Amino acid sequence: GENVEQHPSTLSVQEGDSAVIKCTYSDSASNYFPWYKQELGKRPQLIIDIRSNVGEKKDQRIAVTLNKTAKHFSLHITETQPEDSAVYFCAAGGGADGLTFGKGTHLIIQP
Amino acid sequence: SAVISQKPSRDICQRGTSLTIQCQVDSQVTMMFWYRQQPGQSLTLIATANQGSEATYESGFVIDKFPISRPNLTFSTLTVSNMSPEDSSIYLCSVAQGAHSDTQYFGPGTRLTVL
Numbered sequence: 001g002e003n004v005e006q007h008p009s010t011l012s013v014q015e016g017d018s019a020v021i022k023c024t025y026s027d028s029a030s031n032y033f034p035w036y037k038q039e040l041g042k043r044p045q046l047i048i049d050i051r052s053n054v055g056e057k058k059d060q061r062i063a064v065t066l067n068k069t070a071k072h073f074s075l076h077i078t079e080t081q082p083e084d085s086a087v088y089f090c091a092a093g094g095g096a097d098g099l100t101f102g103k104g105t106h107l108i109i110q111p
Numbered sequence: 112s113a114v115i116s117q118k119p120s121r122d123i124c125q126r127g128t129s130l131t132i133q134c135q136v137d138s139q140v141t142m143m144f145w146y147r148q149q150p151g152q153s154l155t156l157i158a159t160a161n162q163g164s165e166a167t168y169e170s171g172f173v174i175d176k177f178p179i180s181r182p183n184l185t186f187s188t189l190t191v192s193n194m195s196p197e198d199s200s201i202y203l204c205s206v207a208q209g210a211h212s213d214t215q216y217f218g219p220g221t222r223l224t225v226l
Contacts, residue, residue, distance in 0.1 A: 001170065032213045043203065043217045044154065051211070089153060094213055098144045098156035098169070098205075 002027040004092050006102025014110050019080055021105045023090035024072040031094040033073045038087045085109045113138050113206055115218035123224045124194055131190045132221045134204035139184035142207035149200045160187040194225045
């Protein structure tokens with residue numbers, strides 16, 4: 001089955017700086033890679049996703065890159081703000097399959 | 112995206128009992144899934160809830176422990192049977208939507224504590 005590794009487990013950045021979270025996956029059949037943000041006590045919220053036919057996708061301050069050959073994908077958040085503080089999960093899957101999640105990154109934005 | 116609700120939102124149960132969690136969607140969806148999130152951990156897929164047929168379970172999860180029903184395209188239930196404290200978790204349903212039918216949105220979750 002699929003295995004997703006996520007790093008780092010905790011990331012502390014100064015407000016206004018950029019944050020990068022990296023994930024690797026094992027199953028070359030996976031073709032869908034979403035990122036979720038989860039605030040304390042709330043459900044995971046989809047923030048951006050990318051499919052295997054695309055190398056990069058951007059939505060305002062958030063971007064995701066995918067390297068299919070190396071089986072890794074990354075989340076980039078620019079100009080970080082206090083409300084970006086949360087746990088971020090990467091996941092891999094595709095089609096009718098469920099998702100395999102990474103262990104999560106606790107992002108802390110220091111004022 | 113679809114509006115997803117779950118009942119109950121939380122419960123405290125005694126060891127050895129069972130709890131059924133309901134997931135309701137405001138529109139018909141093809142794919143529904145059940146996940147578990149243990150305290151401070153990531154999400155783990157329990158099973159795919161198939162409409163009109165038996166659920167498809169992931170490794171480590173069995174039907175006797177986690178029976179699932181999916182009577183139609185807007186509703187599913189997950190039962191946690193013969194509970195032990197190790198079953199204390201948040202249980203989340205998700206639905207897949209979008210042009211590729213793979214974009215998943217999560218319900219609010221059911222926080223289960225087993226004493």
